Amino acid sequence: MNNTQCENCGNKYDKAFTVSMGEERHVFDSFECAINKLAPHCNHCDTRIIGHGVEEGNHIYCCVSCARHAGETSLKDRSMQG
Numbered sequence: 795m796n797n798t799q800c801e802n803c804g805n806k807y808d809k810a811f812t813v814s815m816g817e818e819r820h821v822f823d824s825f826e827c828a829i830n831k832l833a834p835h836c837n838h839c840d841t842r843i844i845g846h847g848v849e850e851g852n853h854i855y856c857c858v859s860c861a862r863h864a865g866e867t868s869l870k871d872r873s874m875q876g
Contacts, residue, residue: 802827838864 798810800823807823814820815832822828833842837853838860847854848861848869855861861869 798823800824800827802831836860 797806
């Protein structure tokens with residue numbers, strides 16, 4: 795039995811998996827650990843972004859509402875706000 799260690803929580807698990815991001819490879823025992831380690835944070839509310847998010851310049855937000863709260867006005871979505 796091959797017990798690979800999760801780089802987020804340190805758990806040794808026989809069903810660990812590898813995630814490749816560019817040239818980097820990461821090993822995790824769960825999607826939760828992968829998200830915790832790799833998902834970006836919203837620049838406004840600090841939520842982990844596990845969907846597409848929205849970007850303006852070098853900033854990423856979980857949604858256009860957060861982008862607006864941070865002062866970004868050029869981003870658009872289908873929300874009913876302004």
